[in-house]
Amino acid sequence: MPLKTLIVDEEVAYSGEQLRPHWAFQTFGLLGDSAVAFLGPCDVQPEHMRDIEDLMSASRIYSENMLHFIIEHFGEGLDLAVWRQRVFMAIIAEALNARLGRPAIRRVGSDLYDGEDKLSVSVASVSLVSSLIHAGVNISSRNTPVSTRGLEDYGIAARDFAEEILRAYARECESALKARCKVRPVQ
Amino acid sequence: MPLKTLIVDEEVAYSGEQLRPHWAFQTFGLLGDSAVAFLGPCDVQPEHMRDIEDLMSASRIYSENMLHFIIEHFGEGLDLAVWRQRVFMAIIAEALNARLGRPAIRRVGSDLYDGEDKLSVSVASVSLVSSLIHAGVNISSRNTPVSTRGLEDYGIAARDFAEEILRAYARECESALKARCKVRPVQ
Amino acid sequence: MPLKTLIVDEEVAYSGEQLRPHWAFQTFGLLGDSAVAFLGPCDVQPEHMRDIEDLMSASRIYSENMLHFIIEHFGEGLDLAVWRQRVFMAIIAEALNARLGRPAIRRVGSDLYDGEDKLSVSVASVSLVSSLIHAGVNISSRNTPVSTRGLEDYGIAARDFAEEILRAYARECESALKARCKVRPVQ
Amino acid sequence: MPLKTLIVDEEVAYSGEQLRPHWAFQTFGLLGDSAVAFLGPCDVQPEHMRDIEDLMSASRIYSENMLHFIIEHFGEGLDLAVWRQRVFMAIIAEALNARLGRPAIRRVGSDLYDGEDKLSVSVASVSLVSSLIHAGVNISSRNTPVSTRGLEDYGIAARDFAEEILRAYARECESALKARCKVRPVQ
Amino acid sequence: MPLKTLIVDEEVAYSGEQLRPHWAFQTFGLLGDSAVAFLGPCDVQPEHMRDIEDLMSASRIYSENMLHFIIEHFGEGLDLAVWRQRVFMAIIAEALNARLGRPAIRRVGSDLYDGEDKLSVSVASVSLVSSLIHAGVNISSRNTPVSTRGLEDYGIAARDFAEEILRAYARECESALKARCKVRPVQ
Amino acid sequence: MPLKTLIVDEEVAYSGEQLRPHWAFQTFGLLGDSAVAFLGPCDVQPEHMRDIEDLMSASRIYSENMLHFIIEHFGEGLDLAVWRQRVFMAIIAEALNARLGRPAIRRVGSDLYDGEDKLSVSVASVSLVSSLIHAGVNISSRNTPVSTRGLEDYGIAARDFAEEILRAYARECESALKARCKVRPVQ
Numbered sequence A, B, C, D, E, F: 001m002p003l004k005t006l007i008v009d010e011e012v013a014y015s016g017e018q019l020r021p022h023w024a025f026q027t028f029g030l031l032g033d034s035a036v037a038f039l040g041p042c043d044v045q046p047e048h049m050r051d052i053e054d055l056m057s058a059s060r061i062y063s064e065n066m067l068h069f070i071i072e073h074f075g076e077g078l079d080l081a082v083w084r085q086r087v088f089m090a091i092i093a094e095a096l097n098a099r100l101g102r103p104a105i106r107r108v109g110s111d112l113y114d115g116e117d118k119l120s121v122s123v124a125s126v127s128l129v130s131s132l133i134h135a136g137v138n139i140s141s142r143n144t145p146v147s148t149r150g151l152e153d154y155g156i157a158a159r160d161f162a163e164e165i166l167r168a169y170a171r172e173c174e175s176a177l178k179a180r181c182k183v184r185p186v187q
Helices: A023-028 A052-056 A078-100 A158-181 B023-028 B052-056 B078-100 B158-181 C023-028 C052-056 C078-100 C158-181 D023-028 D052-056 D078-100 D158-181 E023-028 E052-056 E078-100 E158-181 F023-028 F052-056 F078-100 F158-181
Strands: A004-007 A034-044 A061-074 A105-108 A111-114 A120-126 A130-138 B004-007 B034-044 B061-074 B105-108 B111-114 B120-126 B130-138 C004-007 C034-044 C061-074 C105-108 C111-114 C120-126 C130-138 D004-007 D034-044 D061-074 D105-108 D111-114 D120-126 D130-138 E004-007 E034-044 E061-074 E105-108 E111-114 E120-126 E130-138 F004-007 F034-044 F061-074 F105-108 F111-114 F120-126 F130-138
Touching (some): A004 A023, A004 A158, A023 A061, A023 D052, A052 E023, A061 A078, A078 A105, A078 A120, A078 A130, A078 A158, A078 B078, A105 B078, A111 A120, A158 B078, B004 B158, B023 B034, B052 C023, B061 B078, B061 B120, B078 B111, B078 B120, B078 B158, B111 B120, C023 C034, C034 C158, C061 C078, C061 C120, C061 C158, C078 C105, C078 C111, C078 C120, C078 D105, C078 D158, D004 D023, D004 D158, D023 D034, D023 D061, D023 E052, D061 D078, D061 D120, D061 D158, D078 D111, D078 D120, D078 D130, D078 D158, D111 D120, E004 E158, E023 E034, E023 E061, E061 E078, E061 E120, E078 E105, E078 E158, E078 F105, E078 F158, F004 F158, F023 F034, F034 F158, F061 F078, F061 F120, F061 F158, F078 F111, F078 F130, F078 F158, F111 F120
Parallel strands (some): B004 B034, C004 C034, D004 D034
Antiparallel strands (some): A034 A061, A061 A130, A105 A111, A120 A130, B034 B061, B061 B130, B105 B111, C034 C061, C105 C111, D061 D130, D105 D111, D120 D130, E034 E061, E105 E111, E120 E130, F061 F130, F105 F111
16 A cells, blocks of 8 residues: 555654554554654653663653654564665655755764764664654754754754655655566576 | 675676676675675676566666675565665765765665766665665766766765775664664564 | 556467566556456466466366456465465355356355356466466356356356456455554454 | 364353464364354453454444354464455355355455345454454344344354354365465466 | 673573563673573463463473573564474583483473483573573472483583583574575575 | 375485475375485486585585485475474484484584584575475495495484484474464563
């Protein structure tokens, strides 16, 4: 099925609890693979942290205001999710750099940096029926646990940026599906 | 196993025949997952074209001189290869833009462009034992079937660039493997 | 991707050679999962027989005129194909019985019978990139190697019947995809 | 392993809690793939509903008396379960129509209808070790949340019908396994 | 990634709770595939028993002192784990027999025996991200629920034996990975 | 399906050509997973060598007389085949040592040794529909390319030994299948 995308009008406070199978279906009626964007604060409690390294280091995953993306693909595993996630972060970096007119944003695995400042948090996980990705891009860079930059610092409107990213990711998914269907295997 | 990387000293003319399982093992003794770079012309005959769209449109896959990468991952399928390939092309675009100091290079799926000029060819395929990716970045932009740009046009030394890309891809693979091993599933 | 369906206007003689990956893409431009119907004779040569039992028994897979279906699903294996095939044959039986107004047609695995007369041939196979199903329903029942019945014997127009079957199978695929995306796993 | 089948002598009230891995092993000692039939009422509480659409619509899954089937296949995923489930429902429809002597029962995905009356409930789900299918066929059609028909309305003895269905499904599983082992792949 | 191995210096009482994903990472910082050995008593409570047969028979899984191994492989399923487990038990039997100079130890599936005396307990299970194996070899044979033998009875030092086994299993894993990368498929 | 086993009465010269899908079905009518034993010389031509290391080193895989086993498991991949193969070789070593009354035979991965003398050849490979294992145990140790030992040197009757090994492997497969069906996953 083609990816379904949605930008939520209301603010949603991201607690990590949203990164679960069928959240997009149960909350917004999106049945199937989906990418949902929303704006809101980010404060992930340990029981919803998926990266064990974060848990062990007692990291705080916190931001006053972020542009969040929740992505779900059914019938896929963690391996694929991890590589999808990196493509998704590359798309965000590509879009930011194109807007800034200079390659200021570096992608390091699934993290985005401007110099030493961190722009994003992201995790890829898996349930029994789907793979799940959360990516959050700072809007505000105030009061964050580490030095950060946010869309506000670049004068980028979050909702407009969300639309660009969702469109680009939907295109990426469609072209990846097509690629899979038009390549001859190697004997 | 960690990715094995190699830059071949001698020129190799890429005919498409190199995109086969165990080529890196049989030719260079690299056993396991590998990424091999080499320089040389590119002229893919129809029987070695893997993209059926290229075959059907009787495209010529030709370049006087390219920086080639052949990537092989054992025990992986086409789905994963297609997303790995996009990360790999993003790495190349990221490295080019960082060197140029401006976001000149756009990635569109698995293709790289500078404005309307094409910089690259790439295909991901699969055999019964491994996934296989070929990516070629033009060094020369002369006499190509479509309007292109090459590393020479940017004053970038191909071998040095190859080293940077292989290093970055090895790091990406290692961090992706680690990500898979430290994330809690969602119940 | 949603299933793409097509009824070919011209007669096609089925030789078994059509049951190969990307046949629908290369012949009709259908990229992705597809179900193609066509009318024509059936004469499968041993080198294109996929069922080894047929090969060993030197069976002749022959019919003067059949309604053929070629189904391809990318990224799927033989196990799933075998069960898809049975659903497909059940759909044909259900449609025939509904038209006949009596449950005359029995499905036995992937075969259809009316009493002792055979109505169909079918095989499910797999390539490295896709699963493939051929199903042929006799139009004519003349000169077949075993006692058969055909759509003509029931006064059923093949092209109209093909449309009904393709529509029903597309609906089945869509509802199966949805089912997969709305079920909670069992812990 | 060949499918193990059982008809339980005692009435069992189906609450949805029975649809879990190893239920047949823990309750009846059936180790491996199994299909178990029993008679009893059906009243599925929300915490055991697997179809999120049912949960969201606050459907009541209720029947005074049903013929239930619980099917478990180890080492299989949800995709395959969804198609197995449809074959299973087709088998029930085929058997009913054969007994009725007219094609009264229509299968729509995993649901069975006689005109507008619903005959069945069914869901396919998955655990980490197995796929699980519940199918319930109304015996009684009294006091159901929607208009239904049941085996009693057709004068069909439930236990005898259960035997026929289990036998047919075991045969289907065996022939599907054989099909997988005698087909040549397509190069 | 190559297997990471560790012998824990402190005694660990095995309760079954240790057989969970990321235990080696969270407890010892071993990220990735790992095999960890430790010494200590064994007393598995029903809620941590993984073998349902043990649960149903109310078996006690108890030993005063055992050499324990916890093995985790990411991205692998139960089928592979079951065969890995048998190779692991074969390694232990091979090492014991080599030390004893006579083939006293028989492997029966995943159990080790000396005559009628049981030497070991073992279970292979699976989580959503990894496969998990526990193997325990008796050090003491006192006060066990069935007649047993232990490393003490053979005068074998447990820590030294643990080192031999971990080394052998790491070698086995490495050679199995290599085997997978150097074999031509059969067309 | 349970493993089907057979000892061929006639001598068969093993050329490597027998290691292909459906060989047991086409030659002996064994449909499904199978293990077939036969006696005969071994001379594998390069085109049938599956281990690329053997091909590259121009090894000769030769023996005047061997006890051969061809094992096929449908629907399984190379990873599992490699670990199955090691269990199979462990079974042979265990049986030999039990007969010899001393642990003379060492298993190193998929090879068996008595001191420096090699007893066996083995390879695991994969086709699109099945995994395939060949194991050959020397009967004669004369005229082999490297120093070997054979069953004759130990006074072991090959046919009787073949029966023991096939029985043990069938038991191993059955108990592995059962293990998979009675273990609770780890949440």
